Each structure stands twice: as C-alpha cells, then as structure tokens.
Amino acid sequence: MSVSVGQALGDRYRLVERIGRGGHGEVYRARDESLDRSVAVKVLSRSKHADPRTTGEFHARFDREARVMASLRHPNIVTVHDRGVHGEATYVVMELLAGPDLGTLQRSEVVLPIERVTAYGAQTAAAIEYLHRRAEPVVHRDLKPSNLVLDGEAVKVCDFGIAAVLEPDLTKITRSGEMVGTPVYAAPEQCRGEDATAAWDVFSFGTVLYAMLAGGSPFAGQGGWELATYRVQYEQPAPIAEVRRDVPEPLAELIEAMMAKTADDRPTVSEVRRRLAGLLASESRAATVTRSAPPEPTxxxxxxxxxxxxxxxxxxxxxxxxxxxxxxxxxxxxxxxxxxxxxxxxxxxxxxxxxxxxxxxxxxxxxxxxxxxxxxxxxxxxxxxxxxxxxxxxxxx
Structure with missing residues (x-):
C-alpha cells in the first residue's frame, strides 16, 4: 500500500505535502488532527522487507527501535512523537522543523564560514555524545548534512531510520553484513558491513565537518556506490587545511583524527565535543574583540x-x-x-x-x-x- 497527500495515517496524521525523500523513506508535512498541530511524518521504505514472511519480524524490530527513538530527549535531536503501521506503510511521527537542512544550506552557500561550522558542529557533537552515552547506546549510522536540520539557530539530528541500538541481544532492522548509510559519509568498517560501533558516527561526523568547510565530501565523485566505498576505505583525502587555508590548525587536526581509517585511532565523540566547544569559545572571544569598538579616548x-x-x-x-x-x-x-x-x-x-x-x-x-x-x-x-x-x-x- 502506498501513501499519498491527503491520506490520514492511523486516522490521525493527515499528509499535507511531501517535503523530503531519501533512500530510507519519504517525509511529509502533516497535520495531527487529534492535537491540532503540524508534524513531520516519515514513511519508511520497505523494499528489502517486502517478503510477507518477514512482515511480522520487521514490525517487531521497527517497533523496538522506534520506542528507543521516542525516548530520546535532547535539544539537538528531533523529537519523535509517535510511530505506527497503516496497512503496509510503516511511519514515524516527529516534530516539524523550520529547516533548511545543512545539505541544502551547503548547496546554496557552497562553503560555510568557519565560525558557523564550528557552532553547528558543537551542537551536533553534543547530540551524538548523548546518543553514545545512553544506558542503551545508539549509533546513528547515517550522519550527513541532509540529516542535520536547522530549527532557528539550533541544529537537530534527524533520520534515525537505520540507527542501531548497541544491545547484543537486540535484533536490528538492518542486519550486520549489509552496507548501511550513505557511502560518501560512511566509515570504512561501515562500508565493509561490520558491526556498528560508536566510531562509525565519529568518522561520518568528521566527514560532515570536512564537507561543510570544503563544499562537499572528499569521497564524492563519479563512479557510483562501489567506487565511493573504495575511496572511503583506501583513499586518503587532502588535508582540510590544504583545501581551505583559513581553517584553524586545531580544527584541521581534529577533523583529520576523526577521519582516521582505523576506528581505534579516532577520538571519542566526548573528546570531539570538548574540543569543538573550546574552539567555539575561542572564536567567540576573538569575534567579540574584533566587533567591539575601541574604547572612547578619555x-x-x-x-x-x-x-x-x-x-x-x-x-x-x-x-x-x-x-x-x-x-x-x-x-x-x-x-x-x-x-x-x-x-x-x-x-x-x-x-x-x-x-x-x-x-x-x-x-x-x-x-x-x-x-x-x-x-x-x-x-x-x-x-x-x-x-x-x-x-x-x-x-x-
């Protein structure tokens, strides 16, 4: 069963317009007719789970992960209100953000000012640290500019369609051994289909910072999916300081460490958050000095x-x-x-x-x-x- 504008999922969430589409589903602006508010509804793609024999298993896995996503409470993570199944359509209901996402912003501005990248990065790091430090740690597995959405001045991490909860006995929607995520922002071990770890998100996050500063992922280019995964695993991108010479050395060094090919060589997201916060504070002090008018001479x-x-x-x-x-x-x-x-x-x-x-x-x-x-x-x-x-x-x- 496909969904369409005008339809009310669960007899409650009336789809108003499609506002996004990705490899894991479509996003609609909708009206919550029960609470009379605007929401975002993501209808998940199930092309890999179309076999009727797997429908019950898929729903159980989806319901488990959706409950975890709904329990997340952080100012830089999109709030999940509800989840459900309408016929064959599996959907998640979330807060509706003002936008745009950082991918759209990047396409309009090509490269962003360093202080804005640092500010967006510090907020994103805080959100990822929250995910990784939960009692049941969550790995997002698909961090990329289009999944970081602005809501006023706040950045919110979105699209947990392929997130993994790191519990050994928890069955996941996406199994080990499959390539998940977006290749040009994926970690090398992610491209190899290994089990999800927190280090995946650190690599992806580093690639996002690189892209925000350079105008795109260093692994993007002609050749499609297979060539992109090869580049991620074996090609070393040019240091960001060579691509953009106004990048401060501490930020350049941090991004390089985050994009290390070996997971053990990457910093934890907590260290990334601390270093970005320090850089942001330094930039703020420098900006204050620069912007401040010289004192009136006595x-x-x-x-x-x-x-x-x-x-x-x-x-x-x-x-x-x-x-x-x-x-x-x-x-x-x-x-x-x-x-x-x-x-x-x-x-x-x-x-x-x-x-x-x-x-x-x-x-x-x-x-x-x-x-x-x-x-x-x-x-x-x-x-x-x-x-x-x-x-x-x-x-x-």
Whole structure:
C-alpha cells in the first residue's frame, strides 16, 4: 500500500505535502488532527522487507527501535512523537522543523564560514555524545548534512531510520553484513558491513565537518556506490587545511583524527565535543574583540595628543600659537572635570615656557611658583612633572 497527500495515517496524521525523500523513506508535512498541530511524518521504505514472511519480524524490530527513538530527549535531536503501521506503510511521527537542512544550506552557500561550522558542529557533537552515552547506546549510522536540520539557530539530528541500538541481544532492522548509510559519509568498517560501533558516527561526523568547510565530501565523485566505498576505505583525502587555508590548525587536526581509517585511532565523540566547544569559545572571544569598538579616548588621552602638537609649535618658535594650543588643552580639561590631572598641569607648564620665550619672565615666574605648588599638592613631590617644574624653576633663578 502506498501513501499519498491527503491520506490520514492511523486516522490521525493527515499528509499535507511531501517535503523530503531519501533512500530510507519519504517525509511529509502533516497535520495531527487529534492535537491540532503540524508534524513531520516519515514513511519508511520497505523494499528489502517486502517478503510477507518477514512482515511480522520487521514490525517487531521497527517497533523496538522506534520506542528507543521516542525516548530520546535532547535539544539537538528531533523529537519523535509517535510511530505506527497503516496497512503496509510503516511511519514515524516527529516534530516539524523550520529547516533548511545543512545539505541544502551547503548547496546554496557552497562553503560555510568557519565560525558557523564550528557552532553547528558543537551542537551536533553534543547530540551524538548523548546518543553514545545512553544506558542503551545508539549509533546513528547515517550522519550527513541532509540529516542535520536547522530549527532557528539550533541544529537537530534527524533520520534515525537505520540507527542501531548497541544491545547484543537486540535484533536490528538492518542486519550486520549489509552496507548501511550513505557511502560518501560512511566509515570504512561501515562500508565493509561490520558491526556498528560508536566510531562509525565519529568518522561520518568528521566527514560532515570536512564537507561543510570544503563544499562537499572528499569521497564524492563519479563512479557510483562501489567506487565511493573504495575511496572511503583506501583513499586518503587532502588535508582540510590544504583545501581551505583559513581553517584553524586545531580544527584541521581534529577533523583529520576523526577521519582516521582505523576506528581505534579516532577520538571519542566526548573528546570531539570538548574540543569543538573550546574552539567555539575561542572564536567567540576573538569575534567579540574584533566587533567591539575601541574604547572612547578619555579627555586626558586626547589632551596628550594636543599637548604634543603645541610642543611642536613651541619648538618651531611659534610661541603665540603654542600658547593658544596649551590654553585650549587647559580649557577642555577644566570643562571635563580633569583640572587636577597631570595633563592639565603640563598644559600650564607649556604656557609658562611660551611666556618666557616671548620675554614675559616676571609674570611667568609668579605663575611658575603657583603651578609648582598646585602640582605638588595634586601629584606629589616625587611626580616626574613636578620634578621637571622644579628643575625649570631652578634654571630660571
């Protein structure tokens, strides 16, 4: 029995439109008529299980894994609401996400900014770590950009159609010895049909990060399924730092370790999560520094630049202009409430020297006495400006 738009699965979930299609089924936007809400319904493909003799076995396996998926509670994992069988159609009901998925995003932008890749990666790593650390660990087995869907700023891991629960006595929908997943994002041992392990997801996740930075999986190309699995197992892709030279060295090293051909050489997803979180924090601090406007210069800081300009006029013998420059500094500092700052006393010292240069020695000597007294009270007898004033006074005595 095939499904179609307008049909109500389980007499509850009315299919509104098909919004996705993959190797393991079709996804529809639907209306939950019982709770009056929009949901996503994935109808699983059963081409490999069409034999009527296996129908009961398939349903039992599907029901076991669907229950596990429905028990997952993590902000970066799609929420599974329900599952069921409608005639020959097996379906899963999930929350409806805003989208797009990272595969669509990548196709529209080709390569993504490093800080966005790191942010998406940190969220994805948190979700995978949650899966791997459960009492019944779950291996996703099909991590790829199209299975990572945006919901606002959040990334949510989706499509658990071929996920494996790592329980020795648990029969799985997809048996050992079969190639599962998407070849250009699959782990080497996954391509060989070996038993699922957490290391599968680490390799796939590393390939996803590589693809987000480089514009596609390094194992993609002409030749189809068999050539893709060969590349994954035996070809070493160019280091991401050579493909894209702005990738930070710590991120490049992490991706290379995640894509190690031997499972034991890969980091755990917990280590990946910690390293990505650290990189994200570093990028955030750097971005804050870059984006932050330089602090507003204080009046004394501005005054010191103006003092240097007045000093140049004084050295050039342009004494009247220098005096006016020093006087302007003094006025601005007084107006800003910095009348006792060292820059204010330096400005007055400049006026005194300009006056001496113009032959106003008597009046300037009296001004110098008052200046030295006030500066010593405000700055202390050991201040460098106070000592300079004292030396100047002694030279003029």
């Amino acid at each position: 009046p004394p800081t501005l005054a010191r630049a103006q003092l240097r300009a007045a000093e140049q006029l004084l050295n050039l013998g342009r004494y009247a202009e220098a005096d006016e420059g020093f006087a302007a500094v003094g006025r601005s500092l007084d107006a800003a409430g910095y009348g006792r700052d060292s820059a204010r006393f330096a400005a007055e010292f400049g006026r005194v020297r300009a006056g001496y240069a113009r032959g106003e020695g008597v009046s300037c000597a009296l001004r110098l006495v008052r200046l030295l007294e006030h500066a010593e009270q405000a700055l202390g007898p050991g201040d460098e400006l106070v000592r300079a004033l004292r030396r100047f006074q002694q030279a003029r005595s």
